[in-house]
Amino acid sequence: MASSLGGASVSQTDDFETFTPTTDVEPLKRAWRNEKAAPEILPFEASLVGRIKEQIQLMEDTIEEYSRSGIDPLIVSLYQMDLDRTQFLLRSYIRIRLQKIEKYMLYILKSDELFRRLSEEEITFTDRCSHDMKKHFDESVLSKLPNNYQDILRQSIISEEDDMVPEPPLDTFVVCKSKEYLEHIQLEDEEERASSRVEEPFEMEANVLHIIRYKPIKSLVESGRIDLL
Known part of the structure; x- marks a missing residue:
């Protein structure tokens, strides 16, 4: 037994x-x-x-x-x-x-790229939150300000861009590793390459930890070739 x-x-x-x-x-x-x-x-x-x-x-x-x-x-x-x-x-x-x-709700709503990354439930959540937030600010603050300052996205109507919308800090340094050997990784964006001396392309060995700015490798993260830690 x-x-x-x-x-x-x-x-x-x-x-x-x-x-x-x-x-x-x-x-x-x-x-x-x-x-x-x-x-x-x-x-x-x-x-x-x-x-x-x-x-x-x-x-x-x-x-x-x-x-x-x-x-x-x-x-x-x-x-x-x-x-x-x-x-x-x-x-x-x-x-x-x-x-x-x-x-980053307001920034996501104005960015087609980021908005497409949301699930259906997240889209519903974002729409409801943005509506509630706008209603709250309108009733509690904005309606009491002069007409020139009643925009939730801009400091005033003379602002040329949405300067009240927080953006994700893409220049943040992240710890990462690649799943395979990667070469010709350019660590500068187009503006930096135009205004400063271009550094040599970066290489990554597989499974070796690196600390790099997120922005140059974001496409590799999205494609699954680099993992963040």
């Missing part, structure tokens, strides 16, 4: 070990790290989040079934810990994105 139970426990442990690698925890962890380190909002990982939600539902069903069946509590706790970890990463990933939306 003891041997049978022991064999069942080993089998259940093997099931957990074979089940865990099939989840998308590592890609989610990578997306979470990139989103957390990037100064701007990155494209929403729609397909990844969809798969993660399905896997969370599967793990919840498995835990419920195992609990009813009297499976070894240790096995159930392993599934529960994996479920908790996955839920934490997903919630944190979404929370970080919402914090960026709140901080």
Whole structure:
């Protein structure tokens, strides 16, 4: 009898070990790290989040079934810990994105590139927040100011651009590493190349940590060739 139970426990442990690698925890962890380190909002990982939600539902069903069946509590706790970890990463990933939306909402709304990076739920959230914020400022502050200063985007009507809209600091330095050998990375943008001496193109060895300004490598981050840490 003891041997049978022991064999069942080993089998259940093997099931957990074979089940865990099939989840998308590592890609989610990578997306979470990139989103957390990037100064701007990155494209929403729609397909990844969809798969993660399905896997969370599967793990919840498995835990419920195992609990009813009297499976070894240790096995159930392993599934529960994996479920908790996955839920934490997903919630944190979404929370970080919402914090960026709140901080750079007006800039995102005026940038087609950034607006296209939002999920449908984030677009709804952004529209509602911007409407509520504008209404609040209009009623509490702007309506009491002279007509020349009632714009939420500009300091006055004589301003030539939206100088009241905070922008993501793309010149922030980030810690990163590449997945492969990369060469000919230009660390200056067009304006810098036109006004100053151009440095030699930068090279990155695979899996070697670098501290670089985000702006020159943003396209490589978006394409998945560079990971932020």
